[in-house]
Amino acid sequence: xxxxxxxxxxxxxxxxxxxxxxxxxxxxxxxxxxxxxxxxxxxxxxxxxxxxxxxxxxxxxxxxxxxxxxxxxxxxxxxxxxxxxxxxxxxxxxxxxxxxxxxxxxxxxxxxxxxxxxxxxxxxxxxxxxxxxxxxxxxxxxxxxxxxxxxxxxxxxxxxxxxxxxxxxxxxxxxxxxxxxxxxxxxxxxxxxxxxxxxxxxxxxxxxxxxxxxxxxxxxxxxxxxxxxxxxxxxxxxxxxxxxxxxxxxxxxxxxxxxxxxxxxxxxxxxxxxxxxxxxxxxxxxxxxxxx
Amino acid sequence: xxxxxxxxxxxxxxxxxxxxxxxxxxxxxxxxxxxxxxxxxxxxxxxxxxxxxxxxxxxxxxxxxxxxxxxxxxxxxxxxxxxxxxxxxxxxxxxxxxxxxxxxxxxxxxxxxxxxxxxxxxxxxxxxxxxxxxxxxxxxxxxxxxxxxxxxxxxxxxxxxxxxxxxxxxxxxxxxxxxxxxxxxxxxxxxxxxxxxxxxxxxxxxxxxxxxxxxxxxxxxxxxxxxxxxxxxxxxxxxxxxxxxxxxxxxxxxxxxxxxxxxxxxxxxxxxxxxxxxxxxxxxxxxxxxxxxxxxxxxxxxxxxxxxxxxxxxxxxxxxxxxxxxxxxxxxxx
Numbered sequence: 001x002x003x004x005x006x007x008x009x010x011x012x013x014x015x016x017x018x019x020x021x022x023x024x025x026x027x028x029x030x031x032x033x034x035x036x037x038x039x040x041x042x043x044x045x046x047x048x049x050x051x052x053x054x055x056x057x058x059x060x061x062x063x064x065x066x067x068x069x070x071x072x073x074x075x076x077x078x079x080x081x082x083x084x085x086x087x088x089x090x091x092x093x094x095x096x097x098x099x100x101x102x103x104x105x106x107x108x109x110x111x112x113x114x115x116x117x118x119x120x121x122x123x124x125x126x127x128x129x130x131x132x133x134x135x136x137x138x139x140x141x142x143x144x145x146x147x148x149x150x151x152x153x154x155x156x157x158x159x160x161x162x163x164x165x166x167x168x169x170x171x172x173x174x175x176x177x178x179x180x181x182x183x184x185x186x187x188x189x190x191x192x193x194x195x196x197x198x199x200x201x202x203x204x205x206x207x208x209x210x211x212x213x214x215x216x217x218x219x220x221x222x223x224x225x226x227x228x229x230x231x232x233x234x235x236x237x238x239x240x241x242x243x244x245x246x247x248x249x250x251x252x253x254x255x256x257x258x259x260x261x262x263x264x265x266x267x268x269x270x271x272x273x274x275x276x277x278x279x280x281x282x283x284x285x286x287x288x289x290x291x292x
Numbered sequence: 293x294x295x296x297x298x299x300x301x302x303x304x305x306x307x308x309x310x311x312x313x314x315x316x317x318x319x320x321x322x323x324x325x326x327x328x329x330x331x332x333x334x335x336x337x338x339x340x341x342x343x344x345x346x347x348x349x350x351x352x353x354x355x356x357x358x359x360x361x362x363x364x365x366x367x368x369x370x371x372x373x374x375x376x377x378x379x380x381x382x383x384x385x386x387x388x389x390x391x392x393x394x395x396x397x398x399x400x401x402x403x404x405x406x407x408x409x410x411x412x413x414x415x416x417x418x419x420x421x422x423x424x425x426x427x428x429x430x431x432x433x434x435x436x437x438x439x440x441x442x443x444x445x446x447x448x449x450x451x452x453x454x455x456x457x458x459x460x461x462x463x464x465x466x467x468x469x470x471x472x473x474x475x476x477x478x479x480x481x482x483x484x485x486x487x488x489x490x491x492x493x494x495x496x497x498x499x500x501x502x503x504x505x506x507x508x509x510x511x512x513x514x515x516x517x518x519x520x521x522x523x524x525x526x527x528x529x530x531x532x533x534x535x536x537x538x539x540x541x542x543x544x545x546x547x548x549x550x551x552x553x554x555x556x557x558x559x560x561x562x563x564x565x566x567x568x569x570x571x572x573x574x575x576x577x578x579x580x581x582x583x584x585x586x587x588x589x590x591x592x593x594x595x596x597x598x599x600x601x602x603x604x605x606x607x608x609x610x611x612x613x614x615x616x617x618x619x620x621x622x623x624x625x626x
Contacts, residue, residue, distance in 0.1 A: 131306030134607075135600045138562025139580075143596035146584055147314040223431055227566055230433050231581045246434055250570060253441045254452065262441075265434035273429040280425075 029281030035274040043090040052080035054087040054240045066259050073259035076252065081259060084240035085267050091241050092271070095152065095234075096221035099159035100214055106160065107167025108203065108210075114168070115175030116198050122172075129165040137162040141224060145233045155234035159221050170213055174206035212283045219275030226268055242268040300608050307604065311597040312356050315589070316349070365597065366590035370583060375594035379576055383598075384469025386568065386575030390560050392472075392491060393498035394553075401503045402549070405510025409518060410537065420507055427504025432563040436497040436570035443493060451489050453571040494571040501563050502556045509552040513545035520544075546617050554610040561599055 024030075047054075052070075058078035066073040072081035114122040132140070144158035178184060179202065187201045188194075226243030228234050235241040237248065242264040249261025340346050344355050359365075365375040408420035443450035457471065467474045472491070475484035517523065518541050526536045565577035572578065576595055583591035 127302060127306060130303055131310060134303045134307050134604050135310075135596070136558045136561035136603055138559075138565065139596055139599045142565065142580065142584065143311070143314050143593060146589060146592040219429065226431060227433065230566060231569055232585055243431075243433075246431075246437065250433075250437050253437050254445060256441075256445050258441050258445075261434070261437050265431065265437065268431055268434065269429050272431070273426070276425060276429055 028277060032274060032277035032281050035270070036278055039089060039093070039271055039274060042086050043093045046086040046089055050080075050083035050086050052083040054079065054084040055238055056080075065257075072263040073257075075248065075260050079238075081245075081263055084245060085242070085264050088240040088242050088245065088264065089267070089271075091235070091239070092222055092225065092268075095156055095225045096159070096218050099156045099221050099225070100163065100217050102156065102160035103163035103167055103217075104210065104214060107164045108171050108206075110164070111168040111171025111206075112175050112198055112203055115172040116179050116194070116202070118176070125168065125172075129168055132162065132165050135162075138224065138227060141228060142231070142233070145228060150233055152234050155225055155228055158228070159224050162224075163217055163221065166213060166217065167210065170209060171203070171206050174209065175202050178202050178205060212279055215275055215282050216279035219272040219279070222268065222275070223272055296611050297608060300604050303604055304601065307597065307600045308357060308360065309353075311593060311600070312353055314596065315356070315593045316352070360597075365594035368583065368591040368594075369588045370586050370591065375591050378579060378591065379594060379598050381469075382574060382576045382579050385471075385573060386564055386577060388470045388472065389491065389494055389498065389567070389573060389575060390557075390564055393495040394502060394557070394560065396495055397499035397502040397506060397556075398553075400499070401507035402510050405507045406514055406537070406542065408507070408511045409514030412515070420511055424504045424508045427500065427507075430501060431566075432497060432501045433566040433570050435500055436494065436567055439493050439497055440570070450493050451486075453493065455490065455572045455574050457483070457487055457490055494567050494573055497567050497570070498560060498563060502560050505552050505556050505559075506549065510545065510549050513548040514541060517541040517545040543617070547614065550610055550613055550617060554607055557606055558603055561603065 056079065058074075061070075061074050061078045064070055064074045070080050070082065072085060074080055075084075110125055114125040135143075141155075141158040141162050144161060145154050148154040148157065175198070184197055184201060187197045192201070225234070226241070226246070229241050229243035230247045232247070235244050237244060245264035246261045246268070249257070249259075249264065252260050344352055347355070363376050365379070367373075368375050368378055371378055404416070404420055404423070408417040411417060440450070440453050444452060467477055471487040472484060475481070475487055523536060523541055526540050531540075564575065565581060567573065568575045568577035569581050576598065580592055580595040583589075583595070
C-alpha cells in the first residue's frame, strides 16, 4: 500500500518538476499561462467589475476619445468601450470553447471508430472529411450559418463542423498505430470488451497531442466566430462582442474615431495570440523529444 | 495525370451533395420563404410545385444536379439576376485581389524564409519567428481597418476604401475583368495607376495574413534540405554557395512550400470575404455578405459551391505542379 502511494507521489512530483523545468526554460510559455489566466479571469468576473453598464447609452458623452474616465473611449451612442470589450470576453470565449468541445467530442468518436475498426467505416469517414476539407473553411461556416439560421448556437455548430476533420484525423492516426500494440492485446486477453479497450486503454494516448490541437484551435475558433459576427452573422447588436464591435467601429475609422474598432480588435488579437503561444508551449510540454 | 484528375471526382460529388443539403436546410419551409410575406396557402402550394419541393428528395437532388450541369444556380432575389452570372461578373475582382496578394506575400515570405534558414539565430531568423507568430493571430478584418486608419486617415497617401476604382476614373473596357490587365491592354495608364492604388491596401491586408504559414514552411523545408546529405556532397564537390542554395536546396524545399500554398489559398479565399467587406471591394465575397444580410440564400449557396469547386480545381493544379517541380513523384507508380 505505502509502496504504491509513494510511487504515485514521485510520479506526480516528476510531472510537476517537468512543468517547472519547461516554464523556467521557456519564459514565453510562462507568459502565455499568465495571459491565459488573465483572459479566464476577465471572462469569469469581468462583468462584475466593469465601471459602466455595457448596454447603457448616453448621448451626451458620445464618441469621446480615451480618457481617465473612459479608458477606451465611448462609442457613437455613448457606451463605454472598455466595459463592452471586457464583458464581450465571456461571450467570445464561450462560443469558441463550446465549438471546440463539440468538435473534440465528435472528432474523437469518429476518429476512434475509424482508426480501431478500419474497413469501410474508415473509407466512408475519410471521404466525408475530404469533402469538408474541400471547402474553404470560413466559407463553409458562412454557408452552414446561412442554411441553419442566423443564431449564436448555429455559429457554434458551424465552427464545430469545420474543425471536426482536424480532430478526427489526429485521433484516427493515434488509435490506428496502437490498435495492435502489446498492451492492447493484453487488455483484450484480460477480458475487456473492444469498446472498453478503445476508450480506456487506447484513446488516452491520443490526449496529449489533442490538447495542443485544442489550444491552437481555440484561438482559431475565436477568430472564426469574430469574423462571422463581423459580417453580420450570429451575434446581434447591441450585444457586446469583439467582431461586431470592430464592424461598428469600422464606420468611424475613416473619420478618425479609431478607438471604437482598435480596442476590441486588439483584445481579440491578444486572446488569439495567447492561445497560439499556449499551444506552442503545450507542444513543448507534451513532445517526448523535448523531454530530456 | 488522368488518374489524379479522376480522384477529384468523388470530392466534387461530395461537395455537390453537401451544397444540396445546405440548400434544402433553409430555415423553415423554402416554399414559404420564396413565396414572400403576403402569400396565402394556395400560392405557397403553387411555389412548392414550381420549385419541385413536392417531389421526393432523391429526385430533387437529380434536378438540382441537372440544373448545375447547365450552369443554373438559381435566381438571386436581391439582384434579380441568375446567381451564376452574378458570380461570373464579380469573380475577376476577387481573383485579382487574391492573386496580387499571394504574389506579394510569396515575394516577401519565401526570401525571408530562405534567409532565416541560412542564418539561424540572427536577427533575420528572429524577425521571421515574430512575424510568423504574430501573423497567425491577426484578424484580417482588423488589420484592414488599422491600415485604412494609418494610410488613409493619418498619412493620407491611400485612396478612400470604396472599391475597385475611385469615382473619377471610368471602368476600363471589359476584356478579362482584371482591371490592371484590362487597363494595361488598352494602354490607359492613368486608370491602371488608379486601380493599383485602390488595390494596394486590401492586397497588403490579405498578404499579411498569408505571410506567416508560407514563411514558416519555407524556413522549415530549407532547414531540412540544407542539412541533408546531398547538400554536403554538393558543397564537398566545390559548388558555389549560390548554386547549392538555389539549385539544390531550394528545388527540394519547394515541394512542401507548394503544399502550404494550396492550404494558404483556402485561407485566403475565406479571408477574402472579410477583406472585401472592409474595403467595399466588389468581388464575390462582398456579394455573398450582401446576400446574407438580405437572406438571399440562393446567392449564398451558389457562392459556397463556386468557392468549393474553385478550391478543388486548385488542389488538382497543385498536385499536377508537383510532378513538374519534382519528377520523382509519379501518380502511375503509386
